[in-house]
Amino acid sequence: MTTPAPRLADLEQQDEFIARHLGPCPAEQAAMLAAIGAGSLDELIAQTVPVAIRLPADLPLPAPRREHQALADLQVLARKNQLQKNLIGLGYYETLTPKVILRNVMENPGWYTAYTPYQAEIAQGRLEALLNFQQMVIDLTGLELANASLLDEATAAAEAMAMARRVSKSSSMRFFVDQACFPQTVDVLKTRAGYFGFELVYGSAAEAGAQECFGALLQYPGETGQVDDLSATIAALKASGAVVAVATDLMALVLLKSPGAMGADIALGSSQRFGIPMGFGGPHAAFFATREAHVRSMPGRIIGVSRDARGNRALRMTLQTREQHIRREKANSNICTSQVLLANMAGMYAVYHGPQGLKTIAGRIHRLAAILALGLEAAGVRQLNSRYFDTLHVALGSAAVAAAQEAGFNLRDLGDGTLGIAIGEKTTGADVAALLQVLTGKPADLAALDAQAAARDVLAGLLRQDAILTHPVFNTHHTEHEMLRYLKQLQNRDLAMDHAMISLGSCTMKLNATSEMIPVTWPEFGDLHPFAPVEQARGCLEMIGQLSGWLQTITGFDAVCMQPNSGAQGEYAGLVAIRRYHASRGEARRNICLIPRSAHGTNPATAQMAGMQVVVVECDENGNVDVADLKAKAEQHSANLGCLMLTYPSTHGVFEEAVREICAIVHAHGGQVYMDGANLNAQVGLTAPGYIGADVSHMNLHKTFAIPHGGGGPGMGPIGLKAHLAPFMADHVLQATGPAGRVNAGQGAVSAAPFGSASILPISWMYIAMLGGRGLKQATQTAILNANYVASRLQAHYPVLYVGSQGRVAHECILDIRPVKAATGITETDIAKRLMDYGFHAPTVSFPVAGTIMVEPTESESKAELDRFIEALISIRNEIRKIEAGEWPADNNPLKHAPHTQKDVVDAGWSRPYSREEACFPLPWVAENKFWPSVNRIDDVYGDRNLCCACPPPEAYR
Known part of the structure; x- marks a missing residue:
């Protein structure tokens, strides 16, 4: 029988960007689904995302555009900008x-x-x-x-x-x-x-x-x-x-x-x-x-000079105990x-x-x-x-x-x-x-x-x-x-x-496609002054308007403020809108901010900056918000309850089934629900903050919407707001950001520029334009598949700390290292450093739970890359088993000495109980693309005690 020729529509769909953004191909997805015991992606999502919050229909967004089409369409907008000598x-x-x-x-x-x-x-x-x-x-x-x-x-x-x-x-x-x-x-x-x-x-x-x-x-x-x-x-x-x-x-x-x-x-x-x-x-x-x-x-953050295990100069972020994730509401800044x-x-x-x-x-x-x-x-x-x-x-x-x-x-x-x-x-x-x-x-x-x-x-x-x-x-x-x-x-x-791959939980390190990056350096975007006459920025404003509209559709909100230029700024802008709203109703006293222990790490510091008093809500043994504790604290603070800051799915990597009840409890006591957008990559196309019950949420464009992390920035954290909060979003003294030419109508700015870091917004515009509603949903489904595949493959080696009611994780999973630590003294940090020898960046370490690592593979990693990462972690677990068996001493083994450098290879005095090959090439494929750390393990304590935050003198480089 002759195979019928494909239709033009099928050929065009095969040439879409979607397949280049998603890591696993259909055959690989099928194999992964079989490995985790799910019959289809739809079945997996049904087991993962509570039915009560699933969107009733697909996102009404434009169809996916091929890469060259999206670039051409964006170029049309760019040419509407008028470049002057500024x-x-x-x-x-x-x-x-x-x-x-x-x-x-x-x-x-x-x-x-x-x-x-x-x-x-x-x-x-x-x-x-x-x-x-x-x-x-x-x-x-x-x-x-x-x-x-x-x-x-x-x-x-x-x-x-x-x-x-x-x-x-x-x-x-x-x-x-x-x-x-x-x-x-x-x-x-x-x-x-x-x-x-x-x-x-x-x-x-x-x-x-x-x-x-x-x-x-x-x-x-x-x-x-x-x-x-x-x-x-x-x-x-x-x-x-x-x-x-x-x-x-x-x-x-x-x-x-x-x-x-x-x-x-x-x-x-x-x-x-x-x-x-x-x-x-x-x-x-x-x-x-x-x-x-x-x-x-x-x-x-401050960069300081320290030394590594060999006494050589090494650099690190110094005084990290000042970080907002650690000090929370006592932090210097969010x-x-x-x-x-x-x-x-x-x-x-x-x-x-x-x-x-x-x-x-x-x-x-x-x-x-x-x-x-x-x-x-x-x-x-x-x-x-x-x-x-x-x-x-x-x-x-x-x-x-x-x-x-x-x-x-x-x-x-x-x-x-x-x-x-x-x-x-x-x-x-x-x-x-x-x-x-x-x-x-x-x-x-x-x-x-x-x-x-x-x-x-x-x-x-x-x-x-x-x-x-x-x-x-x-x-x-x-x-x-x-x-x-x-x-x-x-x-x-x-x-x-x-x-x-960089598998950092809560950070969503996905593909930053070349086609998304190209427009950033177009002069039509790069050479615009933020306070140029608005008629000269028509193309930029139109692009921002389209992106805002798409983000409203995706999140279920009525308005979007593009001003916050980081996720933490988005948190702050959202809480400011809530505080302004309460004040407009004669309820400025509402300054209590409920924050679950499972919330994103910057939330308490942000609440403190917004003049709010943090009250922590406990979580149950499954990592979910303790609804009884939430009810009790909402009732206790009912007269002054300002808001709840909720991360969803939780930082524990679970879609909590009581989320609508949680929102209703807060609303019943006069509070607003702020939803942290750190984990929005698990929601897009399946559910939405506004649909769930949130009043305001920030969107990390540098996580969910493909703006790259840049070694620590730039970011963008626009906020979505329900209609009643929209009049209270940030405006700007020099250029209106809202409708009808409204300029600073009592709503001051949170950032220097009207639209934050506007020149990187074309990245997210391209991302959404090329994926379309269909591709965005597939991306979310694949992110959840990849996370469950990693969790399933590693469960026998590292317990997965939290799962949903049907045994599934969301877009990330937390691996519990505490039993290993208790038995051998090997810590999550030792595993993180040992992963470098295998050519991988570690997952998120000791957050949100001390003694754990949090893995988020994202939708962009292929099955082959996921398998390499899984094989590396299993190999490390087998190394730990050698320590458990007494084959290697607890203080002299590849994990405690990791990472290994080329200096270790040529060390004439090598006397460790494992070979140089085990140290540097622990699996056969490592040698094919070996990444050599340039320093051995860094002494953090020395760096903090001997503070040096400037370039060392020339002799230090010799």
């Missing part, structure tokens, strides 16, 4: 990304698919890059210690305000804000201060010393470009007990006296102009530096994702250009500003800032702004008959000449103006006298050959998704 400033400037960094970091999956460096032995490359970033910030700010980046300048300022209250000995609850601060920063400060109970006091920097306050934020250079020496102001503030933070500009600090030299306690700002595209607002790494005495009060990929790019920008190159760039920017100032002055235009680095404030109004825009330049209209002009790295002499022609109506003699500018020193007494970036790393890699090899050298020390 001289608006306000913390966002035109810059040039060195192509060697663009190609080999930003566009390189070896850098962008890595995870946060919790397993430091296989993250030495990006840790060194982050240490470079910290050293760059230390040098330029003149302070002793810097962290490995924050989310954006405005939220960094808010973190500085909170840190000032922790550090200050003043009893005041007032915080001084310089009137020269950027408007978006003040907007975010207002939101944060309200829930901390701080009073904001405004005035000029000169007035600050007379204020009684616990802290102050000064801007240097100021909003209008004015540069003043702040030394006397800072001294006066500190004399009264205030902690002083200075928001500043790294490019300006290449030339200007540093905040540290002026006496500041904290310096912060954005590293955007160090080679990072404006991207309609982000992502950009914020920098944050302080005095070493304040290290334990500083927010964010920051989880930072902006590691962007911090690495900014640090490499400094490495590539070096101190002299940066001085050339900064000097050229300042010279062009001086030429422009002289040309305007010659034409009789009054300049309002006498001392400036790059930004001029001139007495020309809206008509001049409109004329400049017609000529291709975006300037800033201050609305008071004046305008601002900010010169950037891309600005040319021809641009300045053209702008002078537009603004004065006269041609400019650039050569004459240049000669005058060279003779005029508007920064006299403000220039820094100390050397910057003297470390060899900033004085070595200035040719492209050298830079390329340095980047490759660091990349080779890191295990990322381009090498093997």
Whole structure:
């Protein structure tokens, strides 16, 4: 019998992106289903997801688009954006990304698919890059210690305000804000201060010393470009007990006296102009530096120098006991994702250009500003800032702004008959000449103006006298050959998704497809200023609108706020909306936040930031929320119950069957339900937060919707809201984010840019467009299949701690290591380090339950990769059995010495009871694609006791 020819529709379906995103093919899925005892995917889902919450119909989303079609459709939107020369400033400037960094970091999956460096032995490359970033910030700010980046300048300022209250000995609850601060920063400060109970006091920097306050934020250079020496102001503030933070500009600090030299306690700002595209607002790494005495009060992650088991230099995240997952509501901050990929790019920008190159760039920017100032002055235009680095404030109004825009330049209209002009790295002499022609109506003699500018020193007494970036790393890699090899050298020390699966529970490390990544570097998205006229961003706004609509459909909410630029920011934005809603009803007293022990780790810290009191709800022996305890605590706190923060499926990896009852209990007592979106990858197409009963939820686009983790960031955490909460979502002082041109209608911002890290939203747009409703559902089903396959295969070797009523896990499973630890002394950390010898990154360790590992394979891993991972864990269990049998000593075995390096292979003094081959090539296939950790096990205690968070001296590298 002749096989009938396939239909065109069948051929097109076979060519869809879905099959390239999902790991197991249909035959592999069938084999996996047989292995776990399920007859079909539908049968597995019926055994896993409670019937009461399953969606009654498929998602009404567009059909899947083939990769080239989706790219073409997105290009149509991109071309609706109008690119101008952006001289608006306000913390966002035109810059040039060195192509060697663009190609080999930003566009390189070896850098962008890595995870946060919790397993430091296989993250030495990006840790060194982050240490470079910290050293760059230390040098330029003149302070002793810097962290490995924050989310954006405005939220960094808010973190500085909170840190000032922790550090200050003043009893005041007032915080001084310089009137020269950027408007978006003040907007975010207002939101944060309200829930901390701080009073904001405004005035000029000169007035600050007379204020009684616990802290102050000064801007240097100021909003209008004015540069003043702040030394006397800072001294006066500190004399009264205030902690002083200075928001500043790294490019300006290449030339200007540093905040540290002026006496500041904290310096912060954005590293955007160090080679990072404006991207309609982000992502950009914020920098944050302080005095070493304040290290334990500083927010964010800090990279430190320690040593490995051989005594060699090794890097790690230091002082991790400050992390929000550990300290919960007592944490310094809820920051989880930072902006590691962007911090690495900014640090490499400094490495590539070096101190002299940066001085050339900064000097050229300042010279062009001086030429422009002289040309305007010659034409009789009054300049309002006498001392400036790059930004001029001139007495020309809206008509001049409109004329400049017609000529291709975006300037800033201050609305008071004046305008601002900010010169950037891309600005040319021809641009300045053209702008002078537009603004004065006269041609400019650039050569004459240049000669005058060279003779005029508007920064006299403000220039820094100390050397910057003297470390060899900033004085070595200035040719492209050298830079390329340095980047490759660091990349080779890191295990990322381009090498093997990363099975981190709660982190969803799935495929970040090339087609999804390509649009990020399109100039139509990258070169947009976040405060450009909205008509120039039509394509971006249309793309954001489409993505928001799709996310509403997927989550069952009535509105989406795209502003939060991380999951933790999404949590905060959701709780702020709830608090504003209660206040609007005269119930501001509702500040009790119920949080189950099974909730995501950042939830308690977020609740504390929103001014809420955390009450913990217990879980039963099966890992489910104890409904009786929830009822009791909801009744106890009924008059003041604000919300429940619920992670679903729970962080224990189970779809709790009582979830609708849980939501109903909270609603019955006047509370709202916040659903943490960390595990949304198990819901899409099967159920939805809004359908289950949640009022608000954040969506980790860097988990469920394919934005890569970037070695620890960027992230995006937009929130979905029910209609009654929608009026209370974050807006923005400079650009409306809501309907009908609403601008800051009493709802302040939570992030610096109106739409957060907008330039990475095309990734999630492409992901949804290429999968469509059908593909999204298949992705969720496959993620659940993969997790159950791993759990089933490993159950005989490592007990699976929690399962649902029918013995199934959701998208992740928790393997209990505690029996092994009790019998042998082998810990979950030992297993994590030993996995490196097999070429794998460890699952999540000791979270949410101490003594366990949490595995989330995601839908993108093939059966072959899952089998390799399973085989590795079974092999490790067999190694543990040798310890149990006394064949290997409990303190001298491959797990206790893991990971093994090439230095172990050539160790002439090898005397261990296992062979070098057992150490480094424990299974036959390991040698085929061996990943060598570059250091042995790192001594965490030594690193914390001997704190060093800057680049070691050159001799340490020998």
